[in-house]
Amino acid sequence: MKPITKIEIITRSEKIDELKEAMNGIGVAGMTMSQVYGCGLTKGHKEIYRGQEYTINLIPKTKVEIVVCEVPVDLVIATAKKVCQTGKIGDGKIFIYPIANAVRIRTGEEGDIAIMDPEK
Template sequence: MTKIEIITRSNKFEDLKEALSQIGVTGMTVTQVLGCGMQKGITEYYRGVPYETNVLPKVKVEIVVCEVPVELVVETAKKILNTGRVGDGKIFIYDVSNVIRIRTGEEGKDAL
């Protein structure tokens, strides 16, 4: 089992969700987050006065897969999210040792 964490622009979420659904991803956890990387924020103007926004709104999508190939999820996400501009996001991949469904006590693949 593998956990895939995708942090990207909020406006790309619906496209990503649809593409992941088409390849067989059945569940995900989505969180609205703030962050910055190479971008270091942006300068915005309010009533003509510039101010720095050091962290930008992003969306974090967490997926645990065991039957859908990790490479397929990553390639799909890269295809959908790539704009070629700074701020497209990051993909993190982790090994998952176990999953337990609290309601029934099922473990492993059955808990997904």
């Protein structure tokens, strides 16, 4: 079984459409998105969100979770960096996790096959 990896990208919500398109373009088959509130290392620094300056450190962000086995993890990371990097405070973070198993509920398939594109 090929290793399965989850890439979690927490970034600016305004980057999400572009990120979704870019991930589609490299063959990412599925993703989960959620609205989250968070803060990073830059406590004490003020982050601007929609023209408003936040002194409290919980800023709305979007979290994108992508699980891959065939699409290279490095390519997913490089694509996320390309789309999300503005160079300003608050561009976000990428976390990488090994995944123990995956199950496609409809068929009961497990492992790499559960997240592969059946067309390929």
